[in-house]
Amino acid sequence: MASLDDLKKRIASVKSTQKITKAMKMVAAAKLRRAQESAEKGRPYSEKMNNVILNLSNGISDKENAPKLLSGTGEEKTHLCVVMTSDRGLCGGFNSNIIKKAKSYFAKILDEGKELKIITVGSKGNDQLKRVYGDKIIENISFKESKNANYFDADKVGKMVIEKFEAGEFDVCTIFYNQFKNVITQIPQAQQIIPLNNEGEENSSEESYEFEPDEDEILSNLLPKNISTQIFKAMLENSASEQGSRMSAMDNATRNAGEMVDKLTIEYNRSRQAAITKELIEIISGAESL
């Protein structure tokens, strides 16, 4: 059994850990509110963008010559995966969930004999993937300096993806991120952004639009923007998810630490009493023997 002194030290250390996790939880809660707000504010833009593109692609007359970003290269040989994770740890299963989802997708791709290229956004994803898929990672981006997700960063990633697409480095692009549902639930998502996947979204109106200039030109201008927008949306969802996930993880940690302190305190009191009883017995039996 541990000595009284040891127990005392352990109680103190667990208590200070609890203080840290509690503080982290509070910080995450405050950040979560902001992140959630900006995720909600960012939704109209990406929704409207999607709508316009949907209308445009329905209106396009010549499907054969549609921009490659919309219709794809006609092949599915090389897959590019953009895995978006956080730069900081201690956020529960947030990163592992994305990685798990991504890894199962990678395995599928490789099983089919296709080529795989990976771009990681956020250092935690890179850390976890480089052990197994190190040779497949072509780019690693991290926005440690930026406090909040901003469009400028997303645009940088988007431009890079488009550049690589135009250079013919891949045929299909998928992004992985966590969709924020609520504080305890975040759903890892795999979203294909090149070629654009519009199936199952047949709710567009029959109304015809006037286009100026023509559809093709607008589309070729719009599609690169859409890539950045989708990536930005993923970043916003991700940052809200990260804070939510961290908040619930830290909440659990705080509670566990509390339980541990209680248990240790009981143990401490028991052994203190045992020591007193032992001393008393010694004194009494000493007195009796006289």
Next chain:
Amino acid sequence: MSEEFKVEIVNPEKSFLVKDDVSEVVVPAFEGEMGILKDHISIISFLKPGIIKILSKSGDENYYVEDGIVEFKNNNLSILTSTIFNLADMDKSKQQDLLKQAEEEANKTDINDQSKYLADQKVEVLKTLN
């Protein structure tokens, strides 16, 4: 009802502006300025750098945009843009900063014709502001 319609400007971060008492909007469409009144035909177009003029009962407003898409449908005008500033909030130093950036961009030699054209447009518009 009168000749009013609704305009909504969104940028990636948030819904920038919503107004529903607008009588006319002038947008710098790619092929020239375009005025939109109520009951305009449904249209999709994209923007070049320029000034969006919003005329409404509660007063006129001017915004500087660098790019964007406009969609008009059922008397709803949506403008999607990544860079937008209200001219009323824009002071001289901000204008100068933007102008400097635009000039640098326009003077690059390794860009294609379209981005060169856009950068030139930016410079022109910003110069007229001063």
